[in-house]
Amino acid sequence: MTVSDRPLRVIQWATGAVGTEMVTTILDHRPDIQLVGARVYSQAKDGVDLGTLVGRAPIGVPATTDAERILNTDADLVLYAPSFTDLDDVCALLESGKNVATVSFLFHPRRIPEADRRRLAAACQQGNSTIHASGLNPGNLSGVLPLALSGMSRTIDKLTLQERADWSLWESTDITFDGMWFGRPVEDVTPTANDFLSFNTRLFTEQTWFIADTLNAAIDDVSVTLEAVPATKDLQILGHELKAGTTAGQRWNFVGSRRGAPLIEFETLWTVGGEYPSHWPAPEDGWTLTIEGDPSMRTHFLCLASYSRAASVEEHVRAGLIAVAMQVVNAIPAICSAPPGFATMADLPLIRSYTGFGDDLASS
Template identity: 65%
Template structure:
């Protein structure tokens, strides 16, 4: 660690797939960050050493289910990564003097409910703190990457992002078959079916507005549509049986239109069981971003544990959680340096790896 770099004290709030990767990274790179607390949501994790939670050695700091205990812990930033956002908790964190980096929401604060926005801003004013939301998608792929590529544009006519993924390899079946609604009757898959689907749709709607507002699209509306497709046969997915006739595919499209013309579109093509509807578009697995304009551009992003080593499929699946976690962890220094209030993907400087190749060298131009 170079002399001009400080060590940041962080708390991880939520220890699921993304939260666990945050903890593991902090423990594996102690010169960059120090973990001083973790908020858990289950009694069986309460009181467990944080290192033990992620298969590392004990560090002498225990996870807690008690919000007050976490809020009383001195820290520079809270890495907020639960499945569903609790605005009361986030406001309490910010008012307690802790910055927040979150993968859960706030991808475009300008377009959230005005009352919620004012509550968050007031908490930032009280605590002198900053909050930033990012991740993978929504996040870097649907926010930072389009803005970065737009730097090579003279004019833009349309932006589309397609995500294709099969959830069969995702071990958290409680999310796949519970929150996401796979395995349920196709007619039940809609924005209003449950809290998670409504919340998730809202995040992508925000992301469309984000691109519109930052790139002067001037859209009038964002609509969300979904097509649910039933399975043709039974499939065993870990501990769950996906029965024929129940939902095995979901095609969601969030479209931003100006005077009826679609200008920005985010489409996700999600399946379980390996079946893929013949009438759906067939992009490569991963994310395909297309900018139609002068010039027109296309890039494809795909995350794996390795492109050269033989790696277990579970490691490949985990790589998306790593990418999501690192986008906010690497942003911590910039968040802590930002003025109180909202820091967005458009206002923060370029976020890059804090560790990189791991070969620590003096800053360019420094006097030794």
């Protein structure tokens, strides 16, 4: 879709933790974007002004649980950020002529099931629309950052990204407990044990293929392993009781190999309650990206509220949510200017901060 000098009209789909950061950023910092709709899932939010929902002054945009109403709203782009995704909804949005930016899935459409890919492509063609997905991991740290660093590489032998994180303060406990099955018997937790774990498996498998396809790895397959480890004591996690002996840690490995040699590995070391097994590798908290090659390089990423002032744990958690949200909010103009179809992290131009240091935005 083409854009003009008018503000871009954007709909927010889901107003959870990440969606709230998207909305407040637009209201506080983005005069080039106009919020024109909001899709919510809770009856308590239905009809409530979007500004009110995120702790700002009313903006005259009532949230709605009615997806059809959203489809009939004129907009340039939908920020799609639900915890649980629906391909039917995304295709309907694209068919209606709205671009879609998501932090939830579809990071590498080339490697999703062919029927789904055809549906999405047809929806983009019908609506003359574009879809883009990014975030942190999967997203920037397993997509954009490796590609950026590869610009300093002559050759690459192996790429590894390790993520170490404790989920204890993640407010979306429906994901932690109902989705990821923390607190369930360790023998129950497998890569395909429920719909959400299967979904998570597909996301990281696709992201592994994304790096392989973009950097000419020509891998043969992606293997997936998961080790669930038990809690050593009873834990209380945001009002949920996690019994000793049930799952308190998950180590996932997604490995892309060529002729038996591992070339790309994404490893996640996820725990709750500070339960960290002694036999696991022990990288620093955050994300550690290592590229072995000519030359070899390593970078560590940790997103915090501040490195220079005292901040609460809650502020540090929120900082991560902001980082997820900004990767797609800052990409909105580029997505709206992109050709119809799939615009991956390898296709869009460099996405940078719109606000930056905030000086004299009007003349920029």
